[in-house]
Amino acid sequence: MILLGIDPGLRVTGFGVIEKEGARLRYLASGCVKPGADGSLPERIATLFSGLSQVIATYKPDAAAIEKVFVNVNPQATLLLGQARGAAIAALTAASLPVAEYTALQIKQAVVGQGKAAKEQVQHMVARLLNLSAAPTADAADALACAICHAHGGLGSLGEMTRESWGGAGFRVRGGRMQS
Numbered sequence: 001m002i003l004l005g006i007d008p009g010l011r012v013t014g015f016g017v018i019e020k021e022g023a024r025l026r027y028l029a030s031g032c033v034k035p036g037a038d039g040s041l042p043e044r045i046a047t048l049f050s051g052l053s054q055v056i057a058t059y060k061p062d063a064a065a066i067e068k069v070f071v072n073v074n075p076q077a078t079l080l081l082g083q084a085r086g087a088a089i090a091a092l093t094a095a096s097l098p099v100a101e102y103t104a105l106q107i108k109q110a111v112v113g114q115g116k117a118a119k120e121q122v123q124h125m126v127a128r129l130l131n132l133s134a135a136p137t138a139d140a141a142d143a144l145a146c147a148i149c150h151a152h153g154g155l156g157s158l159g160e161m162t163r164e165s166w167g168g169a170g171f172r173v174r175g176g177r178m179q180s
Contacts, residue, residue: 002028004061004097005147006052007139008069008085011037013048014139017059018130020151027130028059030140041080045087052091064092065100065150067107067142100150107142110149 001021007014013035017028033051035044066089069082092099105115112125119142123135126144136144 001063001151002059002061003147003151004056004059004064004092005143005145005150006064006066006088006092007142007146008067008081008088009139010035010041010044010048010080010084012139013052013084013088014137014141014143015052015055016136016140016144016147017055017061018144018147018151025130025148025151027132027144029055030136030144031055032137032139041083045083048084048087049091052088053094056091056095056097061097063100063150064097065102065146066092067146068101068103070104102146102149107145107149110152111145 002017002019005014005016005018007016011034013033014030015033016030019026019028033048033055035047035051039047066085069078069085072078089099102110108117108122109115111117111129112121114121117125119138120135122145123138123141126132126141126148127135129148130144135141
């Protein structure tokens, strides 16, 4: 199964493509779509849509995962991030891909084991989990981490851990953690 992870942003949108075969993960590609800050908002959105559409056409993923928008102190920045995320989701759904959504906390928890991990920790763990010779850029690492989170299958469509997704006979989930 080929999975595409997206870390949305209006200036830089990271993407990461991995292959999952059983429990093994294999790195295929990662990078960034950079619409630049000079164009108008519609031009930047169009660049994101077409750039991600090219990634989808090239790697033909079976599913996609995207980071959910968080609300920050600046409502204008949140709105712009939401528009970039919308362009990414439009590209994914236009290709008929199933799309899973994860918060940054869920992604960091799945990859690093701690929801408040620093970007450097995410980059390091992504490089280790995918056997990369060097850590990817921050945006590409976040996108790869999103794909890894989805590959681990720890979260169902509603963001809940499911028994089927982790084979957890004898375990339960409490406070977002598996317990015996």
